[in-house]
Amino acid sequence: MAARGTQGRTADTGGASVLTVGKPWIRGVLAGLLLAASLPPWGFWPLSFVGMALWVELLTESSYWRRAGLSALVSISWMGPATIWMVDLTVVGWPLAVLGFAAMHAVAGALVPPDGRRHTAFPAAFALAELLRWTWPFGGVPLATMAMAQVSGPLASAARVGGPLLLTALTAVGGVTLAAILAARLRPAAVGMGVLLVAWLAAIVAPGSEPIDVDGTPNDDALITVAAVQGGGPQNTRADVCEQRAVFERHLNTTRQQVSAPVDLVVWPEDVVHPSRDTAVTPTRCDQPLLTDSEARAALSNLARDLDTVLIVGFFERTADREANRNYAAVYDSSGVPVDTYDKVQLVPFGEYVPLRATAERFSDELPGRDVRAGPSDEPAVLDTPLGPLGVAISWEIFFDHRARSAVGDGEGRVLLNPTNGSSYWLTVVQTQQIASSRLRAIETDRWVVQAAPTGFSAVITPEGDVIERTGISESRVIQTTVELRHGDTLAVRLGAWPVAVAAALTLSLALGLGRVLTGSRPGRKL
Numbered sequence: 001m002a003a004r005g006t007q008g009r010t011a012d013t014g015g016a017s018v019l020t021v022g023k024p025w026i027r028g029v030l031a032g033l034l035l036a037a038s039l040p041p042w043g044f045w046p047l048s049f050v051g052m053a054l055w056v057e058l059l060t061e062s063s064y065w066r067r068a069g070l071s072a073l074v075s076i077s078w079m080g081p082a083t084i085w086m087v088d089l090t091v092v093g094w095p096l097a098v099l100g101f102a103a104m105h106a107v108a109g110a111l112v113p114p115d116g117r118r119h120t121a122f123p124a125a126f127a128l129a130e131l132l133r134w135t136w137p138f139g140g141v142p143l144a145t146m147a148m149a150q151v152s153g154p155l156a157s158a159a160r161v162g163g164p165l166l167l168t169a170l171t172a173v174g175g176v177t178l179a180a181i182l183a184a185r186l187r188p189a190a191v192g193m194g195v196l197l198v199a200w201l202a203a204i205v206a207p208g209s210e211p212i213d214v215d216g217t218p219n220d221d222a223l224i225t226v227a228a229v230q231g232g233g234p235q236n237t238r239a240d241v242c243e244q245r246a247v248f249e250r251h252l253n254t255t256r257q258q259v260s261a262p263v264d265l266v267v268w269p270e271d272v273v274h275p276s277r278d279t280a281v282t283p284t285r286c287d288q289p290l291l292t293d294s295e296a297r298a299a300l301s302n303l304a305r306d307l308d309t310v311l312i313v314g315f316f317e318r319t320a321d322r323e324a325n326r327n328y329a330a331v332y333d334s335s336g337v338p339v340d341t342y343d344k345v346q347l348v349p350f351g352e353y354v355p356l357r358a359t360a361e362r363f364s365d366e367l368p369g370r371d372v373r374a375g376p377s378d379e380p381a382v383l384d385t386p387l388g389p390l391g392v393a394i395s396w397e398i399f400f401d402h403r404a405r406s407a408v409g410d411g412e413g414r415v416l417l418n419p420t421n422g423s424s425y426w427l428t429v430v431q432t433q434q435i436a437s438s439r440l441r442a443i444e445t446d447r448w449v450v451q452a453a454p455t456g457f458s459a460v461i462t463p464e465g466d467v468i469e470r471t472g473i474s475e476s477r478v479i480q481t482t483v484e485l486r487h488g489d490t491l492a493v494r495l496g497a498w499p500v501a502v503a504a505a506l507t508l509s510l511a512l513g514l515g516r517v518l519t520g521s522r523p524g525r526k527l
Contacts, residue, residue: 017183019057028070031055032077038149039082040432045153048146051078052175053182055109056122064110071109075102082144082433088236088426093350097141104129113511119180119188121511123172124504130168131501134400138349142399146171148436151443155196156465157203159443163401163492165500167440170199208446209463209488212414214387216487223482224264224387226415228452228460229255231272232476235455236426242286244274247454250476252299255307258478263309265387269454270395270421271316271327273300293317301336308334310385314394314419315341324373327352329392329419331383340384343375344394346403352396380411388414388485391447395420398451399437401444402496408445409493414485416441418451428473431457439465444492448483 019027034051038044051074058070079101086094108129112121134142147164150156150171159167177192179185213222231250237243251272259266275293282290304311311332319326328343347353353371354360360367381403382389391413397403398418407413418438422431435457442449442461449461456473460481471477 017057017179019054019179019182020060024058024061024066024070025073027054028058028073029077031058032074032079033081035074035078035146035149036081036144038146039144040148040436041428043149043152043432043436045149045151048149048171049174049178052126052146052172053179054175056112056118056172056176056179057183059109059112059118059122060114062114067112067114068106068110072102072106074109075105079144082429085426085429090350101133101141104133111508111512116185116188117511119176119185119192121508122176123169124508124511126172127165127169127500127504128508131165131497131504134164138355139346140400142437143430143433147440148433151436151439151465155200156439156443158199159203159440160208160446160490160492161199161202161206162495162500163444163497164440165497165504166199166492169500169504170196206491207488208490209486211484212487214485216388218487223484225262225480226265226267226450226460226483227255227259227263227478227480228267228450228458229259230269230452230456230458230471230475230477230479231454232474233423233455235423235474237423239274239424241276241290242283242288244276245288245291247272247274248291248296248299251454252303254476254478255303258476258480259307260480261307261309263307263480265385265390265450266304266307266309266311267417267419267450267452268311268313269452269458270314270329270419272421272454273313273330274316297338300332301338303336304332304334305336310334310387312383312385312390312417312419314421318370319373324371325352325368327372327394328375329383329394329417331385333386339386342381342383342392342394344372344397345375345377345381345406346397346400347372347374348396380413381407382411382413383417390414391416391445393418393441395422398434398441401441401492404441404445405493405496408447409489412487413447414487415483416445416447416449418449420451420453422453422457423455428457431473435459435461435467435470439467444490446488446490447486450483 031051031054034047038048055074059067061067079098108125111125112118134140147167150167155170173192173195180189210218211220211222213219231254251268273296275296276290278292278294280290315330316327328341331340333339354367381392389412391407393403438449438451438461443465446463451459456471459467459470460479461467469479
């Protein structure tokens with residue numbers, strides 16, 4: 001039997017490390033807090049490597065249950081602060097979500113062998129746990145990810161090769177490498193450094209996109225002028241029929257006052273056009289008449305004509321059968337004619353639709369009374385415009401890499417637009433993480449990203465993931481600048497997450513299988 005240290009830990013080659021000083025539960029909490037601090041809005045990305053290093057050194061515990069418990073503790077200490085904004089929406093739902101995430105990370109931690117194989121198994125197990133969290137249940141919750149933390153770091157360009165899943169795995173590799181260096185384990189340290197270097201070099205030589213004219217001709221000097229409109233107003237509010245006119249007029253007035261002609265494209269936020277039927281009666285509590293459908297559409301047509309521009313606006317209204325809601329983006333050409341729409345596909349669970357409604361309504365009075373009807377998921381996420389196909393990811397969709405692939409790969413979107421609405425959220429945690437996600441999507445797709453929000457944050461982001469301009473919370477402001485239309489796919493767009501997921505599954509399987517082979521080949525000895 002291999003030598004074991006105190007408290008059920010498996011002995012490992014190498015020297016003592018500062019990462020093993022202190023009680024395991026204290027180190028687990030510290031690891032999680034460091035991971036949270038590496039994320040926006042705090043955003044000190046090197047801390048994610050330290051947190052990962054602490055985590056992997058906790059996995060020397062010989063007991064499956066101890067490894068699972070400590071991993072769950074890391075997860076709770078990470079996801080709790082990083083999703084604290086949920087408390088304002090549902091006091092019950094927030095801890096349930098955090099515990100659900102912790103269960104996934106606990107299983108991943110339990111699967112990692114406590115011996116030297118953990119250096120290989122941990123990044124693979126962590127990546128697979130995160131992939132599960134991003135996709136299940138209810139479509140997944142890709143919030144507070146390590147890929148967001150690393151979007152400001154030197155590994156960010158690797159997302160162009162393998163998307164957020166590769167960046168997530170590389171973050172874990174960085175943690176393993178740091179742990180190995182501090183413990184003087186030369187072989188895993190060298191292997192880890194080699195993996196990080198190869199990923200960095202691959203991102204440099206990987207294929208990307210190229211600038212094109214409106215007619216699709218390659219042209220390095222081709223630019224269009226775009227304006228992202230933020231009407232401003234109070235933050236942490238709820239939808240109110242009496243406020244629909246005020247929200248609409250803030251964006252209409254901001255556009256007329258701050259957008260400078262000539263401008264090729266004007267982008268409004270998600271669902272700031274929320275009209276009532278022309279026959280609707282204004283409630284007595286409202287200070288102004290309701291915004292009617294015909295009034296809103298006429299004003300938008302006039303605005304597009306007056307600016308001689310392509311205008312993209314976010315609508316929210318009842319479906320024709322009156323049984324559900326629609327959340328969609330609409331395009332008006334420069335003559336004021338509506339030419340195309342895109343309906344949101346990836347809906348917010350418990351925000352835009354309610355799974356298990358009968359049960360959920362017992363725990364929250366913030367649930368929507370009527371579900372949003374999702375658009376067709378098998379159609380490209382693009383708007384056909386006079387500027388060519390433009391990719392769209394409405395609000396929550398920007399957190400999902402597959403929606404960006406639908407816009408850019410399937411739909412050949414020339415830019416990626418993110419009309420969004422974070423005016424109902426408490427604090428700025430979601431908004432800053434959304435900026436990080438928009439930066440990730442820009443890098444993955446090699447496209448410019450234009451994000452427009454009614455109360456912040458709005459931003460324009462380069463294909464390298466750099467934010468060239470960003471608004472503040474609640475201010476009335478227009479970001480007007482030039483961007484490129486681009487054509488061509490990165491490896492991340494062409495291949496998606498599957499290559500990294502398969503590699504992670506094979507790596508974990510080999511690490512676990514190697515232990516069984518070695519145990520079987522040496523009777524009487526356990527690793």
